Amino acid sequence: GRRVTVRDLAAAKERREKWPMLTAYDAMTARVFDEAGVPVLLVGDSAAMVVYGYDSTVPVTVDDLLPLTAGVVRGSSRALVVADLPFGSYQASPAQALESAARFLKEAGAHAVKLEGGRRVLPQVEALVSAGVPVMGHLGLTPQSVNVFGGYRVQGRGESGEELMKDAKDLERAGAFALVLECVPAELAERVTTSLSIPTIGIGAGPATDAQVLVWQDLMGLTPRPARFVKRYGDLAADLDRAARAFAADVVSGAFPAQEHTYR
Ligand code: KIV
Ligand code: NA
Incomplete structure (x- = not known):
């Protein structure tokens, strides 16, 4: 069988079919999740915490994530593999974003990249898409900005919800193929989901998003104090x-x- 593509995900939204995404950081777990039928695997920069032991995602580098991504691609055969662009590898310019993304596609075999933020990264999203790199957006609690937020908390309450909605529409217009919504009120995630034609992927964003993602170590009971939005499926x-x-x-x-x- 062939790999899942971004077109398959667009078609799933048209059919109102929900789908799961899981993180993966190595070949063996990627194989298990792939054979279980999970259509999209994210090599998250959450590797900073669950693989490398940092206390935020800020320190991890492209060089840290490339070999993990390559392992996930080698271990899977059906899933679309999305590589997270780490902090500092895309914010400086569209050229920097393309350089980083190209490494994930060329050196690790990733099929798409994810980056965090709204209006401030639109030039990057446009440059990547026009270069042929599928881009997944990420709004709400964007952990690479933890030092601006001053902690991990729900985003998009009140007036900032309208800002998030605008960012979501701008990301769609810039060509993003999907959008992660992290730690936002369920009502806002629902409005974004119905307002966009690209799929939304929720994490702590309630039941209305087109897809759901969790960090696999949270799902499997490896994380000592998981967030409220985590459901545990193993111990x-x-x-x-x-x-x-x-x-x-x-x-x-x-x-x-x-x-x-x-x-x-
Ligand atoms: O790094 C990550 O695991 C993520 C998901 C939680 C969306 O960005
Ligand atoms: Na991430």
Whole structure:
């Protein structure tokens, strides 16, 4: 079978079909999510936190994310793979954005890129789209701007909701193929979703968006204190803890390796 394309996602919106997106940062999880039928995998700059251990997404670089992206592309065969452009790799100019995006497409095999922001990145979105790079937008809580927001909190309440709506329409007009809405009131996300012809992807944006995305470690119970918008579908932290303790105990006691694990 072939890869999912941005045209498939546009068609899904016309049919009012909802779809899931998950983050992925390595080949093995990408393969599992791909075989489970998840049509879009995002190599998020959330890797800064869940892979590299930073306390925000700000420090991660293109060089940090390229090998993770390449692994996700190699591990998957059906999903559209979207690479997050990290902080500082696109804001300076459309030329800088194109240089960074081209590395993700050429060196890692990504199929699209995502960048954060509204009116201030429209020239970047236009330059990428006209160069042939599909662009996913990201509005609301844009974690690369945490130092301006002064923390992680709901965005787009009150009058700033109209600003967000305008940014959303501008991103669509600039050629974005989809739009992530993070931590915004459900009513606003619904209005944006019905006002745009491109799909919206919610995270903490209520039930009306065309798609939903979660960071897989949040979904699987690896994150100690997940946000309100996370639903847990697994308890991997407990599973890994149990397995590590059992392995350690078996090694100490000599119960592992047994006959069946041993070459004669
Ligand atoms: O980096 C990331 O994981 C993201 C998603 C949460 C949308 O940007
Ligand atoms: Na991100």
